[in-house]
Amino acid sequence: xxxxxxxxxxxxxxxxxxxxxxxxxxxxxxxxxxxxxxxxxxxxxxxxxxxxxxxxxxxxxxxxxxxxxxxxxxxxxxxxxxxxxxxxxxxxxxxxxxxxxxxxxxxxxxxxxxxxxxxxxxxxxxxxxxxxxxxxxxxxxxxxxxxxxxxxxxxxxxxxxxxxxxxxxxxxxxxxxxxxxxxxxxxxxxxxxxxxxxxxxxxxxxxxxxxxxxxxxxxxxxxxxxxxxxxxxxxxxxxxxxxxxxxxxxxxxxxxxxxxxxxxxxxxxxxxxxxxxxxxxxxxxxxxxxxxxxxxxxxxxxxxxxxxxxxxxxxxxxxxxxxxxxxxxxxxxxxxxxxxxxxxxxxxxxxxxxxxxxxxxxxxxxxxxxxxxxxxxxxxxxxxxxxxxxxxxxxxxxxxxxxxxxxxxxxxxxxxxxxxxxxxxxxxxxxxxxxxxx
Numbered sequence: 001x002x003x004x005x006x007x008x009x010x011x012x013x014x015x016x017x018x019x020x021x022x023x024x025x026x027x028x029x030x031x032x033x034x035x036x037x038x039x040x041x042x043x044x045x046x047x048x049x050x051x052x053x054x055x056x057x058x059x060x061x062x063x064x065x066x067x068x069x070x071x072x073x074x075x076x077x078x079x080x081x082x083x084x085x086x087x088x089x090x091x092x093x094x095x096x097x098x099x100x101x102x103x104x105x106x107x108x109x110x111x112x113x114x115x116x117x118x119x120x121x122x123x124x125x126x127x128x129x130x131x132x133x134x135x136x137x138x139x140x141x142x143x144x145x146x147x148x149x150x151x152x153x154x155x156x157x158x159x160x161x162x163x164x165x166x167x168x169x170x171x172x173x174x175x176x177x178x179x180x181x182x183x184x185x186x187x188x189x190x191x192x193x194x195x196x197x198x199x200x201x202x203x204x205x206x207x208x209x210x211x212x213x214x215x216x217x218x219x220x221x222x223x224x225x226x227x228x229x230x231x232x233x234x235x236x237x238x239x240x241x242x243x244x245x246x247x248x249x250x251x252x253x254x255x256x257x258x259x260x261x262x263x264x265x266x267x268x269x270x271x272x273x274x275x276x277x278x279x280x281x282x283x284x285x286x287x288x289x290x291x292x293x294x295x296x297x298x299x300x301x302x303x304x305x306x307x308x309x310x311x312x313x314x315x316x317x318x319x320x321x322x323x324x325x326x327x328x329x330x331x332x333x334x335x336x337x338x339x340x341x342x343x344x345x346x347x348x349x350x351x352x353x354x355x356x357x358x359x360x361x362x363x364x365x366x367x368x369x370x371x372x373x374x375x376x377x378x379x380x381x382x383x384x385x386x387x388x389x390x391x392x393x394x395x396x397x398x399x400x401x402x403x404x405x406x407x408x409x410x411x412x413x414x415x416x417x418x419x420x421x422x423x424x425x426x427x428x429x430x431x432x433x434x435x436x437x438x
Contacts, residue, residue: 002183009183017179020053029055031104034074035082036062037254038326040240041094042082046250048097051147051154052190053175054104097146098210101191109189111213114203115141117432118216120194121356123150124418125408126222127177128425133432134184141214142186143206145193149174150224151268151409152418154246156275160297161418171248173418194223199363199401218403218432221360221372222425225409225416227264228352234321242327244348247272252279255346259284261330263318264350265292266416270300272348273310283310284344286332288351290314318347355410365400371412374399395431397424403435 002009023029031049033056035042049056061067061081076083080093086103101107117133119126122144134140147153155170182188196207203215227245229235235243244251247262257280262273265287277283285304291314292301304310315335322329323345331341355370365373365382373382375396386400397405407424409416414424 003185013179013183017175020055023055024050024053027055027057029057030087031056032059032074032085033057033082034059034061034070034076034084036060038062038241039082043240043250044097045082045084045095045100047246047248048100048147048191050248050250051149051171051174052106053171053178098191107189107191109141109187109192109208109212109214111215113139113215115139115214115216116436117141117218117220118143118204118206118214119220119222120206121150121222121224121408121410122148122178122188122190123222123224123408123421124152124173124177125224125421125425126150126220127174127181128422129220129222129407129428130181130186130188130425131177131184132426132429134181134186136429136433138429138432138436140181140186141216142181142188143192143194143208143214144188144190147190148178148188151226151246152421154248155268155271156247156249156252157271158418159299194359197221197360197363197404199404202403204401204404218435219405220425220428220432221357221364221399221404221406221410222408222421223356223359223410225353225355227350228354230263230318230349230351232318232321234323238321238323238327238347241325242323242345242347243321244346245350247275247348251346251348252276252281256280258282258346259342259344260346260348261286261318261332261344262348262350263287264348265289265295266350267297267300269348269350270296270304272350274300274303274307276348277307277309281309281346283307284332284342285310285312286316286318287312287314288317321347353409353416357410363401364404364406367412369412371414372399372406372410373412374406377412395434397428397431398435402438403432405431 084092116138117140119129119142122142130142153170153174157167159167192208194206195209198205203217205213205215207213259282261284263286273283273285319333320331327345330344333339357370382400405428407428408421
């Protein structure tokens with residue numbers, strides 16, 4: 001009905017979107033999460049539910065006046081935390097993202113079907129490809145490991161994206177794009193991580209682990225990139241309990257009014273610094289370079305310069321992390337070797353870009369940094385090694401295997417901007433049609 005009746009489609013979609021937004025804002029729904037703000041697993045589950053737009057109630061046991069009564073009421077103990085009451089039916093104790101996704105029905109798939117197109121990754125590039133491919137009649141499956149939106153989905157506000165003069169949050173942009181893709185018939189599965197690409201035979205197959213796989217005539221790799229982790233002792237120990245890789249509303253609530261550190265000189269770091277400062281935090285912004293002009297948009301630099309509670313520290317890096325169950329202190333060092341130790345419990349790391357391409361396992365040609373080579377960036381030796389037999393050269397975003405494309409941040413020499421990723425994803429669909437017609 002949504003696909004065939006324009007007037008009813010607008011009414012129904014608007015009603016569904018507003019209802020879902022209201023449930024999210026009110027903390028209502030058929031999902032209940034019991035956890036602790038000092039637990040990294042709890043933070044991961046909260047982000048998974050929020051970024052997948054799943055209405056839920058959250059009970060913080062650290063602030064609950066009668067913790068034991070609450071636990072007894074649900075029939076669980078402290079050793080079971082975090083606990084998810086899933087759809088009022090199942091109790092999940094210390095669940096993984098995959099277990100929660102399965103309970104919510106977010107990762108069901110038909111392994112027997114051969115799709116026209118499988119899109120791996122639901123960031124801006126992947127969602128754009130899904131919207132255009134599905135709207136043009138292709139059978140599209142989108143596979144996402146955690147939540148739609150990619151790095152952009154965790155952005156507090158994007159102000160230089162076309163059509164949004166007052167800005168748009170990454171979550172809002174993602175939710176709209178996802179509804180649009182599903183409106184046209186695209187299918188999305190989350191909490192399914194691509195483990196291997198079988199490119200030696202057609203139709204191509206993507207191994208999703210646990211014995212699950214999907215088949216497709218063509219594929220678009222849009223797995224994006226992740227922030228590079230600095231070489232720091234104890235880094236892994238404090239991830240989720242002081243070390244964060246995104247500044248969403250959830251993290252902002254944890255550190256409201258406190259001193260925080262944002263590491264990075266790109267737009268994502270700038271957006272995080274401005275957002276956290278607006279929530280009352282004193283922000284220390286640490287960058288390795290001499291300034292921000294070469295890596296950040298001018299409008300963000302101006303916001304940072306005008307904010308009284310943002311301190312920019314150039315040529316500075318973190319050298320030590322200290323704490324117990326969570327981060328307590330941070331030591332940073334400037335260019336002259338002077339070290340400063342501060343009682344800071346929250347650090348946001350947003351530096352560099354490491355492509356999510358390890359799962360390709362030597363299947364596609366990669367550059368020296370692990371980004372996927374496409375189109376004219378593919379030399380003859382890479383094509384020969386992959387067994388390229390077609391008389392034509394690879395299309396613009398096509399990899400070393402015919403019908404497998406790469407778009408967005410995971411692609412070599414791509415422009416790391418949301419608008420650029422959306423453009424690549426939409427243009428790539430035209431090339432998919434050409435391959436399917438061969």
